[in-house]
Amino acid sequence: MESQDYRFSVAPMMDWTDRHCRVFHRLMTRRARLYTEMLTTGAIIHGDRGRLLGFNPIEHPVALQLGGSDPDDLATAAKLGEDFGYDEINLNVGCPSDRVKDGRFGACLMAEPALVAEGIAAMKRAVKIPVTVKCRIGIDEQDPEIALDVLARGVVAAGADALIVHARKAWLNGLSPKENRDIPPLDYGRVYRLKAALPHVPVVINGGIGSIAEAKRHLDHVDGAMLGRAAYQEPWRLLDVDPELFGEAAPYATMKDVFEAMLPYIEEQLAQGTRLHAMTRHFVGAFHGVPGARAFRRHLADKGVKPGAGAGVLRDAIALVEHRAAASIAA
Structure with a gap:
């Protein structure tokens, strides 16, 4: 898959980017990659798959974001996602919520890069579609220069097709999930350095990007930009994606x-x-x-x-x- 495919995306956001939201967003941009809310492997394997995984064909290109750490379960859930027609499987290694931490998935997995790589390898064996990782630059007392490099190189060696990096640490001890979206300082330079170190791997930057103009500036350094809250809370911004980033007319004018x-x-x-x-x-x-x-x-x-x-x-x-x-x- 070419890096251009990752040029712009709307972040997976719990309780927000459900199927109705994604149809709405797709009507404003044909080219953005859309992501589901994070779905746990347990919910997919044991739950109502039609309700959890069903989506409207208009949503393509659309990625399924998984939360989990057991390689076998990740492979099973990824295959189910592929069978439902998703274009990409994304592993969440960035969510800082307590519920996620207790379940041994999300940002806490940055402390277990070998396990993450094992999960990526298992999913790559199970599916033919791209498998990607969304992570932070580090957690707690980790040095982002080391932690991000170790995680990234491990998952790329395991076959990851792209890396999406939220350019902040997650403080699992001391900050709430909401605080973790704002308080840890942004370090876009760290993500730029990762891209420079991995020139052949698509790297997408996420975190604190407030407009399409800002997203465009990041593309001088990385392969793609991902908007989260700005895209959700001010969705009209998405009408600028296709003209500004892809040189194409927006699907609708207003x-x-x-x-x-x-x-x-x-x-x-x-x-x-x-x-x-x-x-x-x-x-x-x-x-x-x-x-x-x-x-x-x-x-x-x-x-x-x-x-x-x-x-x-x-x-x-x-x-x-x-x-x-x-x-x-x-x-």
């Missing part, structure tokens, strides 16, 4: 056009019993900074959560934005 394209999916999901709020909760930042944005958010929050809420709630919320925008121009 957020209103995106929502018009989203409505058939919403209607289909409602008919299958999905609640409206399960989809509209991903839309709250869609008009950030635009007149009427607050009214849009409030309408979705008040009306979208009610039993039986239909697509008309979204139409009415968009109309509020249009009304405020027109009033603003008239004024």
Whole structure:
């Protein structure tokens, strides 16, 4: 797989990047790689696979992110993901939550690079699609210059097709998961040095990137950039991905056009019993900074959560934005 495939991606985010969110994001960019929320190997092997792994074909290219440490379980879950049609399997070696640490997966695995490499090798034997790793630059008292290099070289030797690096340490002792997203200082230079040391391996940078313009600047040093909260909380930014990073027109010109394209999916999901709020909760930042944005958010929050809420709630919320925008121009 060429490094260009990794030029831009939206980060896997727990409770956020579910299938509805990914369909929404795909309508704004044809080229971004999308990632599932982290799914544990145990949930996939023993749970409702259709519910956990099912996705809409529009989402391609889409990667399945796994959490786990047992090589056999990782291989089994990866094969199931490949059979469901995912384009990539990604191993989470970066999540700092207590629940993840107790389960021996996520960022704590940076202390066990040989086990991570064993897991990558097992998945590579099990699937034909790319297998990638998402990690931090280190944990706790580790020296990132050493820890990241050891992990990276181990997984590359085991066959990893790309490395995605969140450019912060994770402090498993002393910081909450939320604090670990902001407090440890960003060290983009460490990720740039990793890329320089591994010129033939695609390296993607993640962490604190707030705009497509910032992402573009990183591409002078690495193969790809991954946006997380900025892409989720201000999804309109994704309309700039294809023009700015790939030289192609965006799928739609405005957020209103995106929502018009989203409505058939919403209607289909409602008919299958999905609640409206399960989809509209991903839309709250869609008009950030635009007149009427607050009214849009409030309408979705008040009306979208009610039993039986239909697509008309979204139409009415968009109309509020249009009304405020027109009033603003008239004024």
